[in-house]
Amino acid sequence: MASLPDHTIRDLCRTKGLVEPFDPELLNPASYDVTLGDTILLETPHGFHEIDISTTAFHMGPGSFVLAHTAEWVRIPNDCEAVFQLKSSRGREGYEHALAGYIDPGFCGNVTLELSNLRRYANLPLQAGMRIGQLRFARLESKPLRPYSVTGRYQNDKGVQVSKDDLVQS
DSSP, X not given: OOBOOHHHXXXXXXXXXXXXXXXXXXXXXXXXXXXXXXXXXXXXXXEEEEEEOSSSOEEEOTTOEEEEEEEEEEEOOTTEEEEEEEOHHXXXXXXXXXXXXXXXXXXXXXXXXXXXXXOSSOOEEEOTTOEEEEEEEEEOSSOOSSOHHHHOSSTTOOSOOOOSSSSSOO
């Protein structure tokens, strides 16, 4: 399936609320840039610790793992899918995003991000509003019988979300 071009993404944002708020400055030829929301969850030996990054940057140490979220609210139509990808500039700086970036047809909410610092010696800043990644959108050849709005456990979740599976203790 081919990625949607800029004019289609713009039209879906304006008519269907694909990404809100919509900012034309964040529109790319075949993707839409997304920014960090205002809170992260830092992994500690005792579980996750919530940190507000709305006014002050958090400096993620080497080897650290955090859960973050997009500031943008996304509404994926039932005939589309999306993929989150880290901005290439962020990858070159040492940020890494876990391979959990697929967004199902029918999903609605903030996108939770799994971020790590690959650097060996340097901290990496995380601050609300920084461009962190981009969403690529594609159309499906037909609508699914059961979209994420019916099957998903993270539907309409606001902010950053921990796993809803019980496989790993936090």
